[in-house]
Amino acid sequence: MTAVEVTAPIAGVVQVTLNRPDALNTLTAAAVAEFRDVLTGIAADRSCRVVVLTGAGRAFSAGLDLNGYGDDERIAAEGEVGRMLSRQQDIAGLAQQLHELPQPVIAAVNGPAAGGGLALVCASDIRLAATPAIFAVSFIRAGFSACDIGVSWLLPRIVGAGAAHGLMLTGRRFDAAEAYRIGLVGAILEPDELIDSALAKAREIMLNPPLSVELTKQGMWLALETPSFDASVAFENRQQVFTALTEDRREATAAFLEKRPPTYRRR
Numbered sequence: 001m002t003a004v005e006v007t008a009p010i011a012g013v014v015q016v017t018l019n020r021p022d023a024l025n026t027l028t029a030a031a032v033a034e035f036r037d038v039l040t041g042i043a044a045d046r047s048c049r050v051v052v053l054t055g056a057g058r059a060f061s062a063g064l065d066l067n068g069y070g071d072d073e074r075i076a077a078e079g080e081v082g083r084m085l086s087r088q089q090d091i092a093g094l095a096q097q098l099h100e101l102p103q104p105v106i107a108a109v110n111g112p113a114a115g116g117g118l119a120l121v122c123a124s125d126i127r128l129a130a131t132p133a134i135f136a137v138s139f140i141r142a143g144f145s146a147c148d149i150g151v152s153w154l155l156p157r158i159v160g161a162g163a164a165h166g167l168m169l170t171g172r173r174f175d176a177a178e179a180y181r182i183g184l185v186g187a188i189l190e191p192d193e194l195i196d197s198a199l200a201k202a203r204e205i206m207l208n209p210p211l212s213v214e215l216t217k218q219g220m221w222l223a224l225e226t227p228s229f230d231a232s233v234a235f236e237n238r239q240q241v242f243t244a245l246t247e248d249r250r251e252a253t254a255a256f257l258e259k260r261p262p263t264y265r266r267r
Helices: 029-043 074-100 116-123 151-159 161-170 176-181 191-205 210-223 229-244 247-258
Strands: 004-007 013-018 050-055 105-109 126-130 134-136 187-189
Touching (some): 004 029, 013 029, 029 074, 050 191, 074 116, 105 116, 105 191, 116 134, 116 151, 126 191, 176 187, 187 191, 210 229, 210 247
Parallel strands (some): 050 105, 105 126, 126 187
């Protein structure tokens, strides 16, 4: 059994399922390596327009596997400090890779998402939760800093600094209703509706030209780092000119006027 299952539920969508249900889809060295290989393949796959990320069984991901990450052999080669740094870079790199995918990522949070699991949720672009979903930063409860795997950058930008500070300093658990209230997730669904809702959202995204979607994802995240309003507008102006000159923009306009589904070529 693979630790990360890849399926294609509908044309244009790749579903990535964390697949260690008996261990609450916790992260090990092998699982992280497999996940990173999967994301590398998806990034290069032009037929993939949207990614849906979820977990098998009753959890999304409970974060790091505290029963053993599986990289102890690195100690002899790198020493304790080197091993810990390599581990940290591997896990954090997973969130960075997910965040930097050209395709939008929809996190379909089916159950507990804690620690590294929460980081994967935050690194996604759209987040939906089933009613049993539970969230927690968790790192601080295990004796580490709560600032880990990109959460200190991502969470405040999603829910605001005040809410993020409260969650990160306490490490407390919070449910889907609170996640919705603070804006971490965009909707709460019954468990049997979660994936269908994520696929419906993916279909909405795919009504738009592929390059326009990729540039919008890139532009939205870059705007959170841009130092001024004027700089953001200047960047937007260039994106608009770039997309205006594509064949797909003309196809989108024609399909809208002719009231028909568009056919895009990413050109």
